[in-house]
Amino acid sequence: MDIGTTSEQDVFTEELRILKAAKSDVAARKQPDPGQYGQLVDHYEKLLKTTMKLSRISDIQGRTLKEREQELKSAHAELQHMELLRRQLISDISHELRTPITSVQGYVKAFLDQVIEPGEAYLSMLYQKLLTIDQLITDLFQLSTLMANRHPLHFHPVPVGPWYNGLQTRFELEAAGKGIRIEFQPLRNETGHMSPQEQKLRIDQAKIDQVVTNLLDNAVKFTPSGGAVRLHGLLSERPPEATVLSRTETASDALRWFTLFVEDTGEGIDPIDMPYLFERFFRAGDVAKRGVSGAGLGLAISKEIVFRHGGQIGVDSEPGQGSRFQFSLPLHDGEPLLDVPQVPNR
CATH class of the missing domain: 3.30.565.10 (Histidine kinase-like ATPase, C-terminal domain)
Structure with a gap:
């Protein structure tokens, strides 16, 4: 009798033993029509096959649910990591850019108020500060994307x-x-x-x-x-x-x-x-x-x-x-x- 997988046969050992014994008993009676007893054995076999199929489906669904649960846990952990990196980036930008931006703002305000003349030396200095800010932003972005594994590498x-x-x-x-x-x-x-x-x-x-x-x-x-x-x-x-x-x-x-x-x-x-x-x-x-x-x-x-x-x-x-x-x-x-x-x- 070919019914179910080895693992399913292990679970339904007693039921399969009873079915085998009942079918042997029916065969031993050597009657063309074993009557209601034979029909009962046939119905039991069909019921057992259906139960084993349901058990198989349940196992598959259980494994699928566990896989989805693990995927959700991984996604949640990644989201937490990304949120931490986002907060770090905002903190870094607000902390590290404050000084050079305030400095540039101060000089521009002084130009507007005609406190100092926007000569070549001052403009050159401001240009260098702006280059520093640009490089800082570039480095911060690269570091954040590297830490988040979002920076593509080409091997x-x-x-x-x-x-x-x-x-x-x-x-x-x-x-x-x-x-x-x-x-x-x-x-x-x-x-x-x-x-x-x-x-x-x-x-x-x-x-x-x-x-x-x-x-x-x-x-x-x-x-x-x-x-x-x-x-x-x-x-x-x-x-x-x-x-x-x-x-x-x-x-x-x-x-x-x-x-x-x-x-x-x-x-x-x-x-x-x-x-x-x-x-x-x-x-x-x-x-x-x-x-x-x-x-x-x-x-x-x-x-x-x-x-x-x-x-x-x-x-x-x-x-x-x-x-x-x-x-x-x-x-x-x-x-x-x-x-x-x-x-x-x-």
């Missing part, structure tokens, strides 16, 4: 060796203008697996170049004239550790990694400031007093970009000994790397 395979070698001239002119040397070291390969020319990253190159630019820009800013900024890359079986290390719970578990180190010979970072370096708007020590520009968003943006690549970012530093920032990305040999939304471990 492509990029050979590690040529890409790394191309970094050598990235900041040479700017650094030379400040009396700073860019020291570039050959890429070290500790994987024992293919040459750097064969190994590939699967990245959004424009975004990873932005991370490199942020780190190099910071290194040049905080290195005094006569100092040096060193770049060196490493291919290894696991990403190196750092004093402060930021990574997501869903970071890649790749067997081979590329790490870029950007090291400066500046003043170093106070240990008190170290845990907060990758937070939005954080500016270590007396940065503002030293006239170093920036809103404190570059490292936060870099962290989100690296997270979206399944990587990690960190820093080592001691006061008076300079700083070494690093980020690590998984290496890939052609398998697809999907842009799967991740929730950073913040």
Whole structure:
């Protein structure tokens, strides 16, 4: 008798046993017409089949309801996350834009009241403030969309060796203008697996170049004239550790990694400031007093970009000994790397 699935037979074990026994009893009577007893057995079999079908439908509906419930929970969690990001963005805009906007407003009012003449120096200063506001808004928008996993990334395979070698001239002119040397070291390969020319990253190159630019820009800013900024890359079986290390719970578990180190010979970072370096708007020590520009968003943006690549970012530093920032990305040999939304471990 073919009736129901194995799981259903497990649930209706007793009923199926009774049906089997009754049908055997009917067959054993060897009568062409078993009469009302045989009809009763036939009706019982039909009823049992209908009950098992209803049970199957109920199970399917139950599973569907659980799936929908999980989808609703995920959607609710995402909405809560988006609302938190929205509030953060509004708070950041109102807090960070208030000072430059108030400054611009004050000068414009002074022009209108003829307190000062709108000369070239004042207009140039206002123009720079407006550029600062525009850049701040752009950075805030990018950071918010990255954190909300709404910033599209476009992954492509990029050979590690040529890409790394191309970094050598990235900041040479700017650094030379400040009396700073860019020291570039050959890429070290500790994987024992293919040459750097064969190994590939699967990245959004424009975004990873932005991370490199942020780190190099910071290194040049905080290195005094006569100092040096060193770049060196490493291919290894696991990403190196750092004093402060930021990574997501869903970071890649790749067997081979590329790490870029950007090291400066500046003043170093106070240990008190170290845990907060990758937070939005954080500016270590007396940065503002030293006239170093920036809103404190570059490292936060870099962290989100690296997270979206399944990587990690960190820093080592001691006061008076300079700083070494690093980020690590998984290496890939052609398998697809999907842009799967991740929730950073913040």
